[in-house]
Amino acid sequence: MKLFFFFLVTAALQAQENKVQFVKPIIGTEKMGHTFPGATVPFGAVQLSPDTDTIPFLSGGKYNKEVYKYCAGYKYEDKTIVGFSHTHFSGTGHSDLGDFLIMPTQGALQLQPGVASNPKKGFRSAFSHENEQVEAGYYKVKLDDEVITAELTASTRVGMHQYTFENAGESHIILDLMAGIYNYDDKNVWTYARVINDTLITGFRQTNGWARTRTVYFALSFSKPFKSYGQKNYEEKQAYTGFWRKFDQTKNFPEIAGKKIRMYFDFDVLANEKIKLKMALSSVSQQNALENMQAEIAHWDFEKVKQQAQDQWNLELQKIAIEANEATKINFYTAMYHAFISPTVYNDVNLDYKGLDQNTHKATGFTNYSTFSIWDTYRALHPFFNLMQPKRNNDMMKSMMAHYEQSALKMLPIWSHYSNDNWCMSGYHSVSLLADAIAKEVYTGDIEAALAACVATATHRDYEGIGFYMDKGFIPAEKSGISVSNTLEYAYDDWCIAQIAKKANKMDIYDTFMKRSEHWKNNLNPKTGFMQPKLANGNFTTNFDTQATHGQGFIEGNSWNYSFFVPHNPSELKAKMGGNKAFISRLDQLFSMELPDAFFADTEDITREGIIGGYVHGNEPAHHVAYLYNWTSAPWKTQYQVRNILKKQYQPTSDGLGGNDDCGQMSAWYLFSSLGFYPVSPGDTTYAIGSPAITSATLFLENGKVFKIETHNQSEQNVYVKKVELNGKPLSKLFLDHKDIVSGGTLTFYMQSQQEK
């Protein structure tokens, strides 16, 4: 079975160019991107990457603004590396994870408390980007202070390290059980490790945090037996130790438990000797972690693992072959790489996984996924999956349904990772994911069951104002700081539920939710044409600021951006905002306004780089807005703005992302937009035509069909669409249907340097 699979891989690879060469995982690691540069396979459970710091909260658990910068563990701007940990989010604005930090070091070992405040040898090493090699599935860096070269690669559930010690001598590998991203006192609930023999350790780390009740089990194997080992417990107030004090637990003691422990393993190395490590993870048990290791990497051939990781990437990336200039190819394949990092595989090779109910379940008949940043990714990432990864997206839908079934609250995931929901952001956009997968005939599960899950989630009266929303049609501003965002997003989500109901032929539910989907009208002030917070008495609030992003009814956006948030009905929004001309003018104003410095003073996730006029591409609520000109008499403005955003917000550089990549949503926007179309309203099968940024593209679909996108006269100047043909016939409207693509065929863009009027 496996042999056959690899034969297919090899055959496919020979037929196409190597796409991995265009992937630059360093993109987005500086400033706002919050991506990580380390090694992962597509959708890998292990994402092994260097951390340049693990900033703790301030004393007393107070939030430290610096923490935000380290969501991915790695900041390009930093000069030192503290180690290599095995779990990372890609592009988030909140975080967790960073499990099992490994750091090699040479010379006498000094285990001082606290990482950040003690930049000592052994805890961090200087490095330079010149000595970094950052590829899909492979990361290499020279640790200058240590004169050790670190290399990382991974399989789905196993991270592999290779450390080359330039100098002979006393060497150590530190396994830090207390380190973590978004770290603070009491984040570690418990850690446990057992040294089984001189090359194998298993254990677990249990944390409280963004994931409230989370345990990661590990199995760690060394290529060379360590000669001794030890631990230091940094707990100031020691937990009850009882008669364990009979032992000297600091040295060569194999049963380790506590909350703040660093372990180290001692080696004598020759000059240029390599020590390799394999770290396998599981959500279920130490045994499963070990089984994952044995199943995925039974050997010590680092190059082979790296090759397999890159082969896997090639296989995914070759699903789209593009012609474009080098910079665009880098942007495109790196975007594809970032789009295929999460959701992450979340079951063991034996199919076990820990469910939301903290019970062990079997992922029978599907691969279970975790890391659902749904508020971000419903917009373009999952629609992109429905196009290019339908099998995986179907499994992701089944994972969400399993989550629902395991939920005592009976809710679909909001933002879920590692057997937990962290309840981040607004809306209940799982319903959009399901609606899109159902509309595009990707979901093979029971549609009625999906509908029931959506309805249960959307009628959870105690959650985020849903009760008010159901009763009044809006959420009173007194009751919520994000009343408008919620109402708008619920209205769109309800339209999605209605689409599912229609498929299921449940017309009473369809009617109910179509009615709810109009609730956006309740926050639209007809006098101003802006979405505005409304008081319980039905009056709009006074002293309303259209630019305010915090607490005035909105989240990750202001009224300027959110007022366009009716993705399921732009035509009626246009009408309510005063018709074609007024709507165009309002859109123009958004893209051209000038924001005062004060606007940026109090935001951690918006910078001038992420802004075009008042359009905030770095946050998601406006991601569809550039395409709204398609509903007006000026679709050429969509073409202009899309190309403008592609150009300004995506650069093939470490600081090339204007905002958090948000688990691939920013990248998915790039992918759709550069191909020339975008899903404005997931749940609908229609794409709005924009302006392709590639010369040509060939989509190799999972159903065996091929869809080609060809352009004539496309260039950086020729961003305007003169004509579009589908299979040689001109499109009458600037819209495309999903079926048009998945049936296979050719879309031909004729481009020009002036707008088509």
Added chain:
Amino acid sequence: MKLFFFFLVTAALQAQENKVQFVKPIIGTEKMGHTFPGATVPFGAVQLSPDTDTIPFLSGGKYNKEVYKYCAGYKYEDKTIVGFSHTHFSGTGHSDLGDFLIMPTQGALQLQPGVASNPKKGFRSAFSHENEQVEAGYYKVKLDDEVITAELTASTRVGMHQYTFENAGESHIILDLMAGIYNYDDKNVWTYARVINDTLITGFRQTNGWARTRTVYFALSFSKPFKSYGQKNYEEKQAYTGFWRKFDQTKNFPEIAGKKIRMYFDFDVLANEKIKLKMALSSVSQQNALENMQAEIAHWDFEKVKQQAQDQWNLELQKIAIEANEATKINFYTAMYHAFISPTVYNDVNLDYKGLDQNTHKATGFTNYSTFSIWDTYRALHPFFNLMQPKRNNDMMKSMMAHYEQSALKMLPIWSHYSNDNWCMSGYHSVSLLADAIAKEVYTGDIEAALAACVATATHRDYEGIGFYMDKGFIPAEKSGISVSNTLEYAYDDWCIAQIAKKANKMDIYDTFMKRSEHWKNNLNPKTGFMQPKLANGNFTTNFDTQATHGQGFIEGNSWNYSFFVPHNPSELKAKMGGNKAFISRLDQLFSMELPDAFFADTEDITREGIIGGYVHGNEPAHHVAYLYNWTSAPWKTQYQVRNILKKQYQPTSDGLGGNDDCGQMSAWYLFSSLGFYPVSPGDTTYAIGSPAITSATLFLENGKVFKIETHNQSEQNVYVKKVELNGKPLSKLFLDHKDIVSGGTLTFYMQSQQEK
């Protein structure tokens, strides 16, 4: 299978008198016994009992002397009950457990922080012993403040509660996830619960403490749906709560997690309405807990569960039928009851259990047991099991071997419970258990593997001075406060290992350990005839106090008691102590000396009640000493002292035990001694004859044989043995072999009022 089993039970029960009537679990609940009065089946995993207080440590985790008194959760002297929890140790001097405290209450609920300091309604209720009914497998009490009658019973893995509310009205049942025995800040590592529906809750409690890494999973079912529920989190410094703050988690919120949580469930009850609860436990998972519940108690018939529990007790107790006066019958069957409480069953109905390695294992081919208080129980309890519970004891040996195989340290258990070793007390007496089970042909496992485990444990140089002991033949007093206890106990244990080696025909190991078994001689000061601590330079310490019990080389004993600790070679000890006359005189002195008050000032586990002269029956190291006269010319003094101890140390009253029952060791001493013989040196098949305190006894052995003990002229005055016949033939020596018993037959004692000289 099950039906057949119960048919056999019923048949056996009809044939014999009800023994449960003689069991008074209240014995030992006052003062020093540390037994609990609640409900358990023989060797039950759930031991459901009232707690009268859960004393916390002093601030800063400092040990509070009051804590010691609450090892069993219940103190007969107390006037109030705080609730009913599901796990208890029986008779220990250290503790843990007390999981999932349940308390019913009526009226408006006030959840105040802290149990002990807030004696409010709802947290504790007055009760009186007049309103208590305490039976094997059944406990009943009236909560006076609440006017609620509480009844408890249990199956192996499920506790069942029945609360009768005298008055109609608003009622609540509190599930306290933070309460525990030996409680202190940070004892709870994490707790988790989910309300699955209005009658079912599952979850877990994870603690750090005597068991360092311990999790107990539960499933709790109510006979009547609650109308609402809630929780209070008592954590002063709240753990990171993130976006969970979106919910009002205090009321009707089904996903609960934190460190200090009390839940409550609301009911409206009619006058005299009963609400029943079933609480099932598992060491592995919530699912297993639920499966345990469904397998063991699928119904709501409280009386049936109670009847089955008492039937199980009868089945065990009827293995010995005695003729004796009422008080002796009560003492005897209560001792048998206490002897059959632990070790406790530690696998789920599906055979899963959590091993020492924190992995899930299957107990295939044996029942897995936990709660091994081995320093206590190797002396008489496990020898008693080899006689009356060989099948279970064989499984206990297999459980210890599994523990060894799961131990990263490669050690047999010292004092183990709940997938942990707590390392309490001295020696490595697992080897004695194995040696005794092997010598008596009870153990069916691999003898060579058992030997290897014993040798590995006995050569763990870093543990408790074993390295010194191996190198020097004694442990230098500078290196250990209990150097003499350790050396003496190791020497006996080594003799046990030698016996196993002999069975396995490993004569090199036999020789090595027989040599080690003589190390007791190194601490015997020939000048004083006392066991004394020795310095590394080979000199005995100066300023030595034969009565000191702390830090002067001994643990739970002083030199007076420990100097007799050579159970495997009393003859040579006698010789070294000056021969027959000197030895007798020294023994006489022990039993007749007068101790100053100062002796009791600093001990928590020795009181005047537990002492005869200087002989401390309340602690174990001297348990064999009364029988040592059998190795002298004055065996009648054994007969006198044994009867004296039986009379003075065991009373059929709440304060009837002179010392901690220590998981059944004190009771096992009673059982053997009142039957007329005692295993002075477990690992040897010989019993020393004492003086029977019963009129007659019939032992129904598992092999189908029957062994009868008959007496002539036995009375409280006639304690001296004139003659003993085995199957009608006089015994030439006052010793009996295990084979003599298990072959079946009759032992006849002819008693008299004067010693046989």
